[in-house]
Amino acid sequence: MARNAQPISTCTIAGPIAAGTVFMLILAALVAVGAQAQWPVRFGVADWAALRFTVWQSFLSALLSVLFSIPVARALARRRFAGRAVLVTLLGAPFILPVIVAVMGLLVVFGRAGWVSQGLALFGLPPLSIYGLEGVVLAHVFFNMPLATRLILQGWQAIPAEQFRLAGQLGLPPAVVFRTLEWPVLRQVVPGAFALIFVICLTSFAVALTLGGGPRATTIELAIYQAFRFDFDLGRAALLSLVQLGVAGSAAVIALWVLPPITAHMGRDRTVQRWDAQSTGMRLLDTFWIVLAATFLLVPLAAITASGLIGLGQMPVQVWHAAWTSLWVATLCTVVLVALALPISIWLAQARWGGAEALTLIGLAASPLMIGTGWFIIINPFASPVSLALVVTALVNATMALPFAVRILMPAMRQVIAEYGRLSAGLGLSGFALWRIVILPRVRAPLGFAAGLSAALSIGDLGVVALFADGNRATLPLQMYRLMGSYRTDAAAGAALLLLAMALGLFWICDTWGRRHAES
Amino acid sequence: MLKVKDLRVALGDFTLSASFEVTQGQRVAVIGPSGAGKSTLLGALGGYVPATGTIIVNDKDVSAAALDQRGIAMLFQDGNLFPHLTLAQNVGLGLRPALRLRPDERAKATEALERVGLGAFKDRKPADVSGGQQSRAALARVLVQGKPLLLLDEPFAALGPALRGEMLDLTSEVARDTAATVLMITHAPEDAERAADQVIFVNAGRAEAPRPVADILTDPPEALRAYLGR
Numbered sequence: 001m002a003r004n005a006q007p008i009s010t011c012t013i014a015g016p017i018a019a020g021t022v023f024m025l026i027l028a029a030l031v032a033v034g035a036q037a038q039w040p041v042r043f044g045v046a047d048w049a050a051l052r053f054t055v056w057q058s059f060l061s062a063l064l065s066v067l068f069s070i071p072v073a074r075a076l077a078r079r080r081f082a083g084r085a086v087l088v089t090l091l092g093a094p095f096i097l098p099v100i101v102a103v104m105g106l107l108v109v110f111g112r113a114g115w116v117s118q119g120l121a122l123f124g125l126p127p128l129s130i131y132g133l134e135g136v137v138l139a140h141v142f143f144n145m146p147l148a149t150r151l152i153l154q155g156w157q158a159i160p161a162e163q164f165r166l167a168g169q170l171g172l173p174p175a176v177v178f179r180t181l182e183w184p185v186l187r188q189v190v191p192g193a194f195a196l197i198f199v200i201c202l203t204s205f206a207v208a209l210t211l212g213g214g215p216r217a218t219t220i221e222l223a224i225y226q227a228f229r230f231d232f233d234l235g236r237a238a239l240l241s242l243v244q245l246g247v248a249g250s251a252a253v254i255a256l257w258v259l260p261p262i263t264a265h266m267g268r269d270r271t272v273q274r275w276d277a278q279s280t281g282m283r284l285l286d287t288f289w290i291v292l293a294a295t296f297l298l299v300p301l302a303a304i305t306a307s308g309l310i311g312l313g314q315m316p317v318q319v320w321h322a323a324w325t326s327l328w329v330a331t332l333c334t335v336v337l338v339a340l341a342l343p344i345s346i347w348l349a350q351a352r353w354g355g356a357e358a359l360t361l362i363g364l365a366a367s368p369l370m371i372g373t374g375w376f377i378i379i380n381p382f383a384s385p386v387s388l389a390l391v392v393t394a395l396v397n398a399t400m401a402l403p404f405a406v407r408i409l410m411p412a413m414r415q416v417i418a419e420y421g422r423l424s425a426g427l428g429l430s431g432f433a434l435w436r437i438v439i440l441p442r443v444r445a446p447l448g449f450a451a452g453l454s455a456a457l458s459i460g461d462l463g464v465v466a467l468f469a470d471g472n473r474a475t476l477p478l479q480m481y482r483l484m485g486s487y488r489t490d491a492a493a494g495a496a497l498l499l500l501a502m503a504l505g506l507f508w509i510c511d512t513w514g515r516r517h518a519e520s
Numbered sequence: 521m522l523k524v525k526d527l528r529v530a531l532g533d534f535t536l537s538a539s540f541e542v543t544q545g546q547r548v549a550v551i552g553p554s555g556a557g558k559s560t561l562l563g564a565l566g567g568y569v570p571a572t573g574t575i576i577v578n579d580k581d582v583s584a585a586a587l588d589q590r591g592i593a594m595l596f597q598d599g600n601l602f603p604h605l606t607l608a609q610n611v612g613l614g615l616r617p618a619l620r621l622r623p624d625e626r627a628k629a630t631e632a633l634e635r636v637g638l639g640a641f642k643d644r645k646p647a648d649v650s651g652g653q654q655s656r657a658a659l660a661r662v663l664v665q666g667k668p669l670l671l672l673d674e675p676f677a678a679l680g681p682a683l684r685g686e687m688l689d690l691t692s693e694v695a696r697d698t699a700a701t702v703l704m705i706t707h708a709p710e711d712a713e714r715a716a717d718q719v720i721f722v723n724a725g726r727a728e729a730p731r732p733v734a735d736i737l738t739d740p741p742e743a744l745r746a747y748l749g750r
Contacts, residue, residue: 419599422568428588429617437619441604 015347018340022399026366029374030245036377037238049215050223051243057133057219058201061140062194068141069148069193070186072293075286076149077156087294088153091146094297096453096507097500098460099206100477103139104484104496105300106130106211108307110138115303135211136219140204144197146297151196155189156182174282195255202248203367206462210481220244224369228467234377241370249365308497311490319495322479323502325390326459329475330506332394333401333458334451340398341405341450346439348406349413368396372464389468393475396464401454408450412443448514452507460503476502522565522669522701527573529557529564536560538727540720544578544668547695547702548730549712552722553747558705561720561727562671565703566594578668588617593667593700595675600658601646607633607657608642614661632660635697636690652683656690663694670695672704688715709737709748723747 076088094102109115110130117127130138159181167177208219218226220240227237375392379385385392416439424430424438440447462477469478476499483492521544529536536557542548550558563569567587575583575590582590593614601610605619611629612621621629633642636656638649646654655676662670676687688704692715695702703720706712712719718730723743740748 420602422594422596423599423602425568425587426566426592426594427613427617428586429613433617437605437613437617438602441602 014343018343019347022340022344022402025375025395025399026371028378029366029371030242032374032377033238033241033370035238036234037242038235043239043243046215046218047223047240047243050218050220050240051247053133053212053217054202054219054221054247057136057140057217058198060133060137061144061201062197064137064141065144065148065197066190066194068145068293069152070190071285071289072145073149073152073156074182075289076153079283079286079290081290087290088150090297091150091153093301093504094143094146096456096460096503097143097301098456098462098477098496098503099139099143099204100210100462100480100484101304101460101496101500101503102142102300103207103210104480104493105304106135106139106142108303108493109300110135115299131211132214132217133212136207136217139207139211140197140201142296142300143207144200145293148193148197149293151193152186152189155185159185192255195251199248199251199255199365202251203244205367205369205466206477209462209466210484220247221367221369224367224373225467228369228373228376234373237373238377241367241373244367244370245365248367252365304493304496304500307490307493308500311492311494312497313494314488314491315494315498316483316491318474319476319479319483319491319498322474322476322495323498325474326476326499326502329390329394329397329465330455330459332391333397334455334510336395336398337401337405337454338447338451340402341409342435342447344402345406345409346413346417349410349417366399368400368461368463369467371396371399372467376468385468386470386473389465389470389473390475392468393461393463393465394458397458397461398454400461401450401457405450405454408446408453409443412446413439416442445514448510448512451514452510455506455510456503459506460499521576521578522703523574523576524565525574525576527561527564527571527575529560529569529571531560531569534560534725536564536722536725536727538573540727540729542701542703542718542730544701545695545699546718546730547692547704547716548718548720549716549733550703550705550720550722550727551707551709551712551744551747556722557725557727558722559673561722562594562673562703562705565669566590566592566671568594590669591667592669592671593662593665594671594673595658595662596673597675597677600661600675601654603646606643606645607638607649607660610646610657611642611661611664614663614665628664629660632663633657635663636660636694651679652687655679655687659687659690659694662700663698666698666700668698668700670698670700670702672702674705674707684711685714691715713737 076084107114107130110128111117112127112129114128120127129135163181164177167181172180203221204219205221205225208217208222209225212218212222220243224237224240224244227233227240372392375396376385379388379392420438420442424434429438459475460477461475462481465475465478466481469475474482476495480492480495480499483489483495522542524538524540527536527538534557538561550561552558560569564571565575567582567585567590573583574581577591580591582592601607602613605613608626608629609619611632612619612625615621615625615628630639630642633639636659638653638656638660641649641653641657646657649657658675670691672691676684679687688711691702691704694700702716704711704716706716712733716733719733719736720730721728721736721741721744736744740750
């Protein structure tokens with residue numbers, strides 16, 4: 001009897017082991033949290049308020065991001081102009097931009113003493129206040145509008161050029177082009193983009209920490225932090241963690257059905273020649289949206305750079321220590337991420353079960369603070385959690401980056417298997433040799449991209465570390481937050497610029513490594 | 521030598537059955553209409569398509585053997601070379617599944633490339649040589665693999681007629697050098713005339729026993745006549 005043919009023979013247990021490890025890390029945290037929560041559950045007024053605010057701000061953030069992104073994406077899809085490629089690349093930047101840096105930039109522009117408020121003061125108008133719901137949503141839109149724009153743009157760029165040629169030949173007016181070509185894509189992409197942003201905003205912590213707070217603007221994630229940090233009420237932190245898991249988990253499961261693929265190539269974009277919407281009015285409209293989006297995205301970044309350059313000289317020495325700490329946390333996170341993502345993605349790429357991808361979403365559903373709280377509870381009886389704060393931070397960061405990394409790597413893995421599986425198997429390539437000779441060289445570009453993404457996410461993360469760290473230990477984002485909290489704005493701006501440079505630098509190093517030698 | 525006994529493949533609604541023998545060193549063209557099961561037949565022999573039955577290559581039952589333990593080298597329509605490796609590295613993989621080769625192995629790979637006229641191109645990557653040269657490099661690997669059975673699933677289909685003929689001649693030379701039995705899928709009777717001794721006609725899920733080329737092409741059975749349009 002001829003045996004069933006196997007397309008590719010990688011180590012088949014590494015993937016399940018890696019995925020199982022991640023699953024157990026999260027499950028252990030969940031069990032610890034569940035054991036610590038006070039039963040029966042008492043859910044107070046403040047907890048309800050946190051739940052309501054979390055869902056409401058996520059809904060608003062997702063809605064506004066998507067609404068704003070549609071005309072911007074449409075304008076970018078229809079127009080070619082100098083700097084368009086740069087702008088499209090920049091749309092990928094908020095993904096690797098440290099949250100706290102962006103918040104700092106938004107404060108410089110929209111804050112009480114910010115540029116806009118100063119402008120309003122000239123006309124005798126009161127200054128803006130972006131603390132509370134407005135600020136949280138503003139920051140979330142700043143981060144996620146570009147993401148939505150890219151997703152929609154990708155969808156539209158996937159429409160075959162011939163269809164636009166045909167539309168041009170028939171002289172279809174913009175409204176008809178919209179209905180026949182653009183709307184069907186929109187209907188596919190928008191629910192996914194909305195769901196993705198909604199889930200991301202549900203577990204967002206740093207934005208709520210810096211711009212939210214108080215009874216009217218506290219997210220569950222922030223409430224966990226406060227219960228932990230200020231009241232040291234592990235029971236309540238644990239209870240809130242369970243709520244968070246329930247909310248984000250169910251949202252992530254729903255999102256799974258509508259989630260769009262995340263493509264590896266940020267800057268690479270295909271332009272399709274279009275003949276519709278050539279009237280002056282349409283041109284002006286598109287120009288308006290492009291200028292508005294570019295201003296919204298670029299001015300806060302410019303503000304960071306400008307105020308950061310002034311502040312660089314005023315940074316206390318702790319900032320440099322923190323920068324060094326962040327660097328190795330990010331490095332450890334990236335190493336762990338790569339070690340997990342490679343076996344998991346090749347395993348899932350071969351899985352016959354279509355829902356295998358769902359497993360990767362567990363990282364999205366489990367909030368970092370929930371995992372952090374759980375591991376604090378586990379470690380506490382045996383060792384000082386504070387001394388392990390940075391290691392736990394790196395591991396949690398890796399877990400958070402894992403869903404993105406796996407989604408980025410899996411298409412490349414599928415392609416390797418489809419194109420070179422037969423050849424490799426026929427030549428008897430297996431195990432380590434298969435990885436070294438075939439798989440790694442073929443997935444190098446997306447691997448570099450995923451590693452860069454995780455390094456940038458990790459170095460910019462202000463999450464678990466805020467829960468654990470004491471005065472002696474801080475990552476750069478935490479140090480920056482402390483400077484902001486003590487009103488040393490210039491020094492904080494300097495730290496922000498340093499952090500920005502490090503995040504972009506790490507991403508650039510990894511991504512460039514991936515692209516080098518990444519021949520056809 | 522190749523012996524196939526009661527080979528059966530079932531893929532959904534499609535089934536293929538085959539029982540035949542080919543003596544060593546014979547070059548056999550596999551002809552038949554699209555969808556008749558030519559690729560499935562070769563895939564099953566190579567171990568790429570799950571099948572039941574017995575496959576014996578040079579007196580060894582390889583029905584259940586791993587892909588690289590069946591004594592079979594196979595070339596597909598595409599994906600015969602790794603694009604990120606040099607031609608020499610690609611050929612070297614036929615000697616040992618590792619990139620660091622011993623000096624004698626490296627010499628052997630170079631020799632094989634010289635044999636197919638690519639001595640000067642050994643450090644190039646597949647994208648930097650022509651389609652015909654890529655085919656030559658794949659044949660150089662077949663040469664160093666030295667397997668007793670060579671299966672060709674139209675690896676030269678994308679080449680022009682002259683180049684394809686050249687490749688078929690080179691295949692014959694490689695097969696002679698390694699004393700290999702060859703099964704090649706083809707659509708063109710002239711390819712069979714040029715490079716095959718026998719023909720297996722595959723039709724409606726059945727592979728018929730091989731017959732000499734001259735016989736079958738001068739007096740084709742009804743179904744083959746319909747396929748050839750004669």
